[in-house]
Amino acid sequence: MGTLTATQAKPAARRAALVSKRLPLIIFVTLVFLFLTLPLLVVVPVSFSSASFITFPPPGYSLRWYEAYLNDYAWMAATIRSLKVGVVTTVLALAFGVPLSFALVRGRFPGRALLEQGIAAPLIVPNIVFSIAVFGFYYKLGLVGPWLGVAVAHTILALPFVVIVTTAGLRAFDRNLELAAMGLGASRLGAVMRVTLPDISPSLISAAFLAFITSFDELVVAMFLAGADATLPKKMFESIMTAIDPTVAAVSVLQILLVSVLMIAVTLLGGRVGGGRA
Structure with a gap:
């Protein structure tokens, strides 16, 4: 004993x-x-304030600023525009990032190591420097203003996150499963589509989440390229500069809720997919 x-x-x-x-x-x-x-602890109470300007602690509580946001055309237009830019950015970042990840993990070509290091350049270069360079390029092409141009610029910022996460998933993937599928008659592309991509789907889901958040929360590039059509972060910045009402606090709380919901959804979906594969 x-x-x-x-x-x-x-x-x-x-x-x-x-x-x-x-x-x-x-x-x-x-x-x-x-x-x-x-x-x-400050933003949430202020968003429910009954006062006509930002003050803490609030003198009373009300939903008036959430109603003001939902009933304001400019706020809703900026929100819809940011959602469109975020979705297009996510699609483009995955469309370019996933094949690039395959090339970096499985390719054997001169300059591969340099390319892999260069992918991180958008994370290293300050956004203000990147924005000025892209603005000069866009101005010559007449792309300053359209939201699609903003989405393309955001894609460059989101691409490193997609490549890094997808590359990690590919390096952890057992390639023998893909070779077994090819041995059973599947083509190389079929094996990738039916075996490899489903197996690394948790990494792809996480990469898509990071790409969307990178775009949805980006301000500096939007200030240079969006023109008069503001994205939501740009609209929030302009609201802070020109107004002192708590609408921006209400929008901030809704943004936090959106990101939290997406994060929970990505975690649950990634866990479910990974568990199913296991």
Whole structure:
């Protein structure tokens, strides 16, 4: 009995030692999380304020600013435009990023390593520098203003996220499954479509989510390229500069809810797909 007790005590001691070693990291991560979420303690109450201007704490609570957002044509047009840009950006980023990921993982060609490093350039170059360069190029082509031009520029910003996530999924994929499908008569493209892509679908779902969020939340490029047709982040920025009512707080809360819902959906869908494949 004594030996059994001692044996059971060893894992408990290891867990206690592991927790004690990780305690500073846990405390640090908790403090960072609280710091990042602290603005929500201000934004959420302000969005329900009954006052006619931004004030904290609110003198009363009302849904008037959510109604103002939903009934305002300019706000709704900017929201719809941002959704269209985000969807098109996601489709284009996947259309270019997935084949590029296959080329980087399976291709053997000169400059492959340089290309793989260069994919991260949009993450390194400041958005303001990128926006100025794209504006000069778009101005010559007459593309400043149309939302499709903004979507193409956002695609460049979203492409690294798609390539990085998809590349990680491809490198973890067991290629013997694809070879087995080809051995059973499937063509190379058929094996990729029916075996490889479904197997790495959690990575593709995550990549699509990151591409959409990158576009939906982007401000600097939109300020240079959107012209008079504002996207939602640009409209929010203009509202802050020209007005002091809490409508922008209500829009911020709705944005947070949208991103949270998408994140939960991606997590559940990715887990379900991954579990089904397993």
